[in-house]
Amino acid sequence: MKALVYEGVETLVYREVPDAVPQQGEHLIRVEAVGICGSDMHAYLGHDSRRPAPLILGHEAAGVVVGGPHDGKRVTINPLVHCGTCASCKAGRENLCPERQIISMPPREGAFAQHVAMPWGNLVEVPDHVPFAKAALAEPLAVSWHAARLALEALHPAMHRRALVIGGGAIGVAAALALSAMGVSDVTIVEPNDLRRHFLQKLGETPVTSKASGMYSIVVDAVGFSATRAVASEHAQPGGVIAHVGLGEDTGGLDVRRMTLQEITFIGTYTYTAQDFRQTAQAIFDGALGALDWIEQRDLADGAEAFAALQSGSVAVPKIVLSPWA
Amino acid sequence: MKALVYEGVETLVYREVPDAVPQQGEHLIRVEAVGICGSDMHAYLGHDSRRPAPLILGHEAAGVVVGGPHDGKRVTINPLVHCGTCASCKAGRENLCPERQIISMPPREGAFAQHVAMPWGNLVEVPDHVPFAKAALAEPLAVSWHAARLALEALHPAMHRRALVIGGGAIGVAAALALSAMGVSDVTIVEPNDLRRHFLQKLGETPVTSKASGMYSIVVDAVGFSATRAVASEHAQPGGVIAHVGLGEDTGGLDVRRMTLQEITFIGTYTYTAQDFRQTAQAIFDGALGALDWIEQRDLADGAEAFAALQSGSVAVPKIVLSPWA
Numbered sequence: 151m152k153a154l155v156y157e158g159v160e161t162l163v164y165r166e167v168p169d170a171v172p173q174q175g176e177h178l179i180r181v182e183a184v185g186i187c188g189s190d191m192h193a194y195l196g197h198d199s200r201r202p203a204p205l206i207l208g209h210e211a212a213g214v215v216v217g218g219p220h221d222g223k224r225v226t227i228n229p230l231v232h233c234g235t236c237a238s239c240k241a242g243r244e245n246l247c248p249e250r251q252i253i254s255m256p257p258r259e260g261a262f263a264q265h266v267a268m269p270w271g272n273l274v275e276v277p278d279h280v281p282f283a284k285a286a287l288a289e290p291l292a293v294s295w296h297a298a299r300l301a302l303e304a305l306h307p308a309m310h311r312r313a314l315v316i317g318g319g320a321i322g323v324a325a326a327l328a329l330s331a332m333g334v335s336d337v338t339i340v341e342p343n344d345l346r347r348h349f350l351q352k353l354g355e356t357p358v359t360s361k362a363s364g365m366y367s368i369v370v371d372a373v374g375f376s377a378t379r380a381v382a383s384e385h386a387q388p389g390g391v392i393a394h395v396g397l398g399e400d401t402g403g404l405d406v407r408r409m410t411l412q413e414i415t416f417i418g419t420y421t422y423t424a425q426d427f428r429q430t431a432q433a434i435f436d437g438a439l440g441a442l443d444w445i446e447q448r449d450l451a452d453g454a455e456a457f458a459a460l461q462s463g464s465v466a467v468p469k470i471v472l473s474p475w476a
Numbered sequence: 477m478k479a480l481v482y483e484g485v486e487t488l489v490y491r492e493v494p495d496a497v498p499q500q501g502e503h504l505i506r507v508e509a510v511g512i513c514g515s516d517m518h519a520y521l522g523h524d525s526r527r528p529a530p531l532i533l534g535h536e537a538a539g540v541v542v543g544g545p546h547d548g549k550r551v552t553i554n555p556l557v558h559c560g561t562c563a564s565c566k567a568g569r570e571n572l573c574p575e576r577q578i579i580s581m582p583p584r585e586g587a588f589a590q591h592v593a594m595p596w597g598n599l600v601e602v603p604d605h606v607p608f609a610k611a612a613l614a615e616p617l618a619v620s621w622h623a624a625r626l627a628l629e630a631l632h633p634a635m636h637r638r639a640l641v642i643g644g645g646a647i648g649v650a651a652a653l654a655l656s657a658m659g660v661s662d663v664t665i666v667e668p669n670d671l672r673r674h675f676l677q678k679l680g681e682t683p684v685t686s687k688a689s690g691m692y693s694i695v696v697d698a699v700g701f702s703a704t705r706a707v708a709s710e711h712a713q714p715g716g717v718i719a720h721v722g723l724g725e726d727t728g729g730l731d732v733r734r735m736t737l738q739e740i741t742f743i744g745t746y747t748y749t750a751q752d753f754r755q756t757a758q759a760i761f762d763g764a765l766g767a768l769d770w771i772e773q774r775d776l777a778d779g780a781e782a783f784a785a786l787q788s789g790s791v792a793v794p795k796i797v798l799s800p801w802a
Contacts, residue, residue, distance in 0.1 A: 238715065241634035246714045246739060304630065304741070308567030374736065388572045389564065400733035407726035409744035410700065413572060415630070416742040418735035 152474065153263035154453040158203045159196035162454040167206070170259065172267040178216045179225060179268060182282035184261045185210035185290060185471045186456060188319060192397065194457050200255050208262035209254040212276060212285035225273040226285040227261065228427045229253040245421040262450060264474045274431045283471045284434060284442045290469065291439060292430040293395060294324035296422035298332055301368050301393040304415050312336040314366040314385055318346050318358060320469040321395055322372035326356040327439045334368070349466035355440050372396060379403030388412035393419050445469045449476040478800065479589035480779040484529045485522035488780040493532070496585065498593040504542045505551060505594060508608035510587045511536035511616060511797045512782060514645060518723065520783050526581050534588035535580040538602060538611035551599040552611040553587065554753045555579040571747040588776060590800045600757045609797045610760060610768045616795065617765060618756040619721060620650035622748035624658055627694050627719040630741050639663045640692040640711055644672050644684060646795040647721055648698035652682040653765045660694070675792035681766050698722060705729030714738035719745050771795045775802040
């Protein structure tokens with residue numbers, strides 16, 4: 151099969167690789183759409199030691215089951231494989247499973263390829279009216295759904311719900327949509343990149359600003375750099391909650407003194423539970439997360455150019471989705 | 477009246493000052509016992525811009541009402557004065573009141589003095605069997621009670637409750653006692669100071685170690701320095717909670733990458749709600765927080781020496797309580 155292979159820092163090559171082979175209990179999926187994630191970009195830049203070259207990246211995929219009892223079913227893929235038996239899995243927190251694996255991280259190859267193999271439990275069936283490119287958004291949208299849910303669960307019930315989302319990439323846009331779907335009517339996105347901000351402003355789903363101002367009971371840091379955490383801890387209202395999604399920089403940025411004096415809660419969030427993923431997929435199918443027309447489709451064969459464009463800051467849309475069969 | 481006045485960096489003078497004068501709605505209290513807090517030490521070292529010299533420090537006090545309808549009543553003082561009308565106060569989060577004041581911070585003088593004035597709502601009556609020195613512990617114990625309560629409320633119900641408390645000062649010892657009173661049976665304190673650790677080990681209430689090891693679903697950082705936050709974020713179990721109390725250093729220490737990948741929640745905690753304070757006082761009166769025999773009583777007149785001794789690390793007990801009428 152063809153795949154986009156990460157072969158070293160800033161080097162992606164579209165080439166022939168051995169076919170994906172389903173292991174016991176797994177199904178082969180013909181990948182129809184696969185999104186580029188910030189963490190793929192992180193790996194591409196050589197910043198993620200968990201993803202050493204050579205490796206097939208990509209973990210936001212939807213496609214069609216090939217062969218077996220589910221042959222022909224349209225599915226979106228929960229890329230997080232868990233043990234199912236540990237205390238975290240039993241508590242419904244599969245994202246904390248110590249044995250967790252994710253496609254695009256060894257030992258599992260990713261979905262920037264024509265096929266990928268997954269257990270049935272990781273697949274959610276997609277209705278015919280939902281295109282694959284939107285179904286592939288279930289993964290990034292679930293990340294944000296999870297962060298939004300944790301933030302709302304942690305928020306004191308007496309507090310007015312007013313949210314700031316830092317970052318207008320897919321995770322930020324999705325966090326705003328998830329908060330809105332969960333009943334938070336007052337949400338603002340901060341996005342300093344002019345190109346992307348103007349795109350989102352034209353889209354008109356959520357107010358977008360270039361610089362944070364005011365105070366918010368909920369702040370989602372959908373970037374995860376020291377500078378964005380500084381913004382988060384400056385603009386979180388006393389008694390408020392910061393949900394932190396990104397892995398941009400390992401440390402720094404938080405004003406711990408202010409967070410202590412003003413009792414601000416900071417929640418590290420990673421991926422999603424299996425239930426978050428299913429609920430997010432359902433919300434997509436129901437249209438509860440908007441039209442999802444903030445994606446751009448390109449060919450997987452042109453993946454290297456797409457990564458370079460994202461890195462240069464010249465991409466207006468929050469999400470590029472690649473197609474392996476163009 | 478006599479008071480211990482902070483007159484500049486590392487300078488405390490026991491001298492005559494103008495008598496405390498109750499304002500409308502306030503009562504005069506003859507201070508019988510007043511503890512030295514880490515934040516008094518912080519101010520004494522010139523590290524707290526909120527407490528400029530000259531100032532009477534001290535906010536952990538118990539005593540007797542002098543005059544008025546409550547004359548002669550034995551009371552312990554909640555030093556946090558709040559407006560009672562804002563959204564935070566109405567939600568029972570008086571510690572987040574934007575108008576909050578605390579004695580020992582302008583415009584309110586502290587309790588390292590023979591008298592202090594307070595509103596009745598800040599006073600909790602103390603039964604005769606409880607000595608003033610123990611009643612004065614209600615304030616620091618309430619800080620820890622509050623942190624322990626928030627940590628337990630934030631902890632996922634499926635997680636095994638196992639707690640690490642960083643710091644064997646009064647806040648750390650009290651956090652261990654509060655967690656234990658709240659049903660957490662497995663609590664360990666980390667205290668690197670040999671003198672204090674041996675004192676606590678002899679006391680035998682909570683296991684004490686010189687260095688953290690293992691993983692804990694609950695970590696209380698009762699110190700608040702960069703180095704202790706590093707320990708906290710290293711030893712918090714995936715999905716666990718860090719409650720942060722101290723104001724040692726403003727930033728740094730947290731391993732945000734680990735906290736994100738392992739979904740660790742960090743809660744900044746500051747003082748206590750009025751209900752936390754009352755519940756803590758009741759727990760003291762009921763003996764639910766142990767014998768409280770980890771205090772040493774000294775004369776307020778010798779306060780300067782007590783501060784110097786604490787600063788030099790030569791004090792084994794977690795708490796020195798001063799008496800203004802020796």
